Amino acid sequence: MERSVVLPVSLDAGTPLTQKLSQCVPLAANEIQLLLDLQSGSRFFRRGQDIITEGQDYRTLFILLEGAAIRYRMLRNGRRRHVLNVLLRGDFAGIPDCFFESNLYSIRTITDSLIAPIPLVRIMNLFQTHPKLAAKLFWWFSREAAIHAEHLISVSRRSALERIAHFLLELLTRLQAIGVDDERPLCLPLTQELIADALGLSTSYVSRVLCSLRGEDLIQIKGKIIVINDAEALSAFVDYEPNYLKPLSMTDLLDDARPQHPLFG
Amino acid sequence: MERSVVLPVSLDAGTPLTQKLSQCVPLAANEIQLLLDLQSGSRFFRRGQDIITEGQDYRTLFILLEGAAIRYRMLRNGRRRHVLNVLLRGDFAGIPDCFFESNLYSIRTITDSLIAPIPLVRIMNLFQTHPKLAAKLFWWFSREAAIHAEHLISVSRRSALERIAHFLLELLTRLQAIGVDDERPLCLPLTQELIADALGLSTSYVSRVLCSLRGEDLIQIKGKIIVINDAEALSAFVDYEPNYLKPLSMTDLLDDARPQHPLFG
DNA sequence: CGTCGCTTTGATCATGATCAAGGGATGTGG
DNA sequence: CCACATCCCTTGATCATGATCAAAGCGACG
Numbered sequence: 001m002e003r004s005v006v007l008p009v010s011l012d013a014g015t016p017l018t019q020k021l022s023q024c025v026p027l028a029a030n031e032i033q034l035l036l037d038l039q040s041g042s043r044f045f046r047r048g049q050d051i052i053t054e055g056q057d058y059r060t061l062f063i064l065l066e067g068a069a070i071r072y073r074m075l076r077n078g079r080r081r082h083v084l085n086v087l088l089r090g091d092f093a094g095i096p097d098c099f100f101e102s103n104l105y106s107i108r109t110i111t112d113s114l115i116a117p118i119p120l121v122r123i124m125n126l127f128q129t130h131p132k133l134a135a136k137l138f139w140w141f142s143r144e145a146a147i148h149a150e151h152l153i154s155v156s157r158r159s160a161l162e163r164i165a166h167f168l169l170e171l172l173t174r175l176q177a178i179g180v181d182d183e184r185p186l187c188l189p190l191t192q193e194l195i196a197d198a199l200g201l202s203t204s205y206v207s208r209v210l211c212s213l214r215g216e217d218l219i220q221i222k223g224k225i226i227v228i229n230d231a232e233a234l235s236a237f238v239d240y241e242p243n244y245l246k247p248l249s250m251t252d253l254l255d256d257a258r259p260q261h262p263l264f265g
Numbered sequence: 266m267e268r269s270v271v272l273p274v275s276l277d278a279g280t281p282l283t284q285k286l287s288q289c290v291p292l293a294a295n296e297i298q299l300l301l302d303l304q305s306g307s308r309f310f311r312r313g314q315d316i317i318t319e320g321q322d323y324r325t326l327f328i329l330l331e332g333a334a335i336r337y338r339m340l341r342n343g344r345r346r347h348v349l350n351v352l353l354r355g356d357f358a359g360i361p362d363c364f365f366e367s368n369l370y371s372i373r374t375i376t377d378s379l380i381a382p383i384p385l386v387r388i389m390n391l392f393q394t395h396p397k398l399a400a401k402l403f404w405w406f407s408r409e410a411a412i413h414a415e416h417l418i419s420v421s422r423r424s425a426l427e428r429i430a431h432f433l434l435e436l437l438t439r440l441q442a443i444g445v446d447d448e449r450p451l452c453l454p455l456t457q458e459l460i461a462d463a464l465g466l467s468t469s470y471v472s473r474v475l476c477s478l479r480g481e482d483l484i485q486i487k488g489k490i491i492v493i494n495d496a497e498a499l500s501a502f503v504d505y506e507p508n509y510l511k512p513l514s515m516t517d518l519l520d521d522a523r524p525q526h527p528l529f530g
Numbered sequence: 531c532g533t534c535g536c537t538t539t540g541a542t543c544a545t546g547a548t549c550a551a552g553g554g555a556t557g558t559g560g
Numbered sequence: 561c562c563a564c565a566t567c568c569c570t571t572g573a574t575c576a577t578g579a580t581c582a583a584a585g586c587g588a589c590g
């Protein structure tokens with residue numbers, strides 16, 4: 001039986017990539033066209049396929065047009081993998097993975113997915129041809145670094161229960177941000193093994209914690225669906241703050257009326 | 266008593282910032298001048314001072330010209346802080362920290378340091394005025410994301426002993442990369458508390474593990490100094506691979522002769 | 531109906547946390 | 561030059577979070 005997060009959200013969704021960026025970064029019309037040009041050549045992948053396997057050497061990054069995927073690393077000594085990231089519709093993958101001699105991580109679909117490759121060269125060329133757009137991508141990838149940092153804090157200093165709640169709440173926030181419409185319901189097949197591998201836990205312990213969360217009436221597990229009963233309550237319970245998912249818009253960042261640092265002249 | 270990592274390395278060091286980037290990214294002469302211009306207005310900080318406190322709202326990033334510092338987050342409920350990062354001479358700080366309504370992390374010197382602020386606006390303006398340089402910075406910050414990812418894997422899936430060894434080996438690699446000269450010896454005052462806070466461990470357990478590493482003759486702790494006796498042996502012992510610290514150069518990245526992904530036409 | 535993939539549950543174990551006390555080095559003021 | 565304080569490391573005893581191993585349950589699907 002699979003566990004899924006399903007949300008009662010309904011938004012009108014544009015093209016995934018452009019929609020994602022335009023959440024915080026106002027895109028000009030020609031920029032949107034540009035991104036549409038870049039993402040040509042998309043391909044369908046069945047659930048459970050590896051798009052990239054660590055150790056391969058391709059200078060390509062990917063945009064997830066539809067579906068969901070994970071970025072992960074296998075560990076030696078028969079240890080479990082670690083799942084770095086859950087990729088949702090509209091997410092990029094491949095930076096900084098493909099900046100190394102061979103890819104550091106693998107990427108695997110967890111639902112049937114539609115994926116578009118972009119040769120890295122094209123992205124790098126944007127710096128010459130469309131600096132504004134490049135700046136927006138820079139901004140975007142910096143946000144990813146913030147998410148990683150937050151996960152690091154979670155794994156190193158929070159209890160299993162807190163980690164799991166944070167994980168679910170982060171997914172909730174992100175799913176709400178991309179929205180659903182009737183044609184594209186958001187159904188994430190989250191196995192407990194996946195959650196365990198993302199949070200550095202064992203699968204049986206994830207099961208126990210989920211059961212106890214259910215016992216506290218904070219979540220429900222109905223068949224294939226995990227429902228967060230009261231996100232506010234759960235957030236308060238585990239001290240969740242989603243600020244790290246909400247960077248400032250580019251315009252705010254470029255506002256040089258912001259106070260300068262007092263320790264410097 | 267403080268523990269330090271001291272290395273028998275001797276390189277000729279240029280300006281920290283330019284030296285750092287030029288390790289992998291060939292810099293043009295005018296680019297070097299540009300970076301020198303940006304980093305004007307440096308200031309001296311005594312050891313143990315906070316440069317940035319989380320919650321503040323400044324659009325400023327910093328370059329560590331001399332010394333060492335940490336990036337950290339305090340946690341609620343009387344829990345320990347988490348140290349995200351050790352910053353060495355030549356490192357940047359502030360991205361993506363200052364991309365949010367208020368700073369997500371604090372930065373504190375751990376030695377006397379020389380620090381130069383750069384208003385974020387100036388960096389973002391580079392995208393318009395000096396796209397090549399902007400691309401190099403993009404590359405640089407992507408490397409940081411890779412380092413975070415690797416730490417995430419460490420904390421979630423490796424034993425305390427492995428984590429500590431990885432931590433020391435990573436510092437060794439990074440210190441070797443920036444080198445020392447006689448005027449600027451590399452002496453990191455690493456308290457065991459700091460190591461604990463970077464790795465999600467307790468201080469007493471760090472002490473125990475360091476003692477056991479010493480017992481195995483893998484490291485020595487002589488007064489203020491931690492010496493790694495045989496980095497090769499230690500690396501093999503804990504399965505350390507520093508690839509994630511060595512991204513490809515920009516020229517390699519832009520080499521479009523690389524094979525394209527086989528799953529796409 | 532049987533298999534497969536995933537979850538649940540139990541029993542036991544171990545890694546590492548916590549708490550507490552002591553020690554060694556360094557610095558500081560009298 | 562000594563007394564004291566501070567900061568950090570060490571060590572011991574106990575505890576707990578979460579791992580491991582094993583077995584059973586339960587849908588879903590062919």
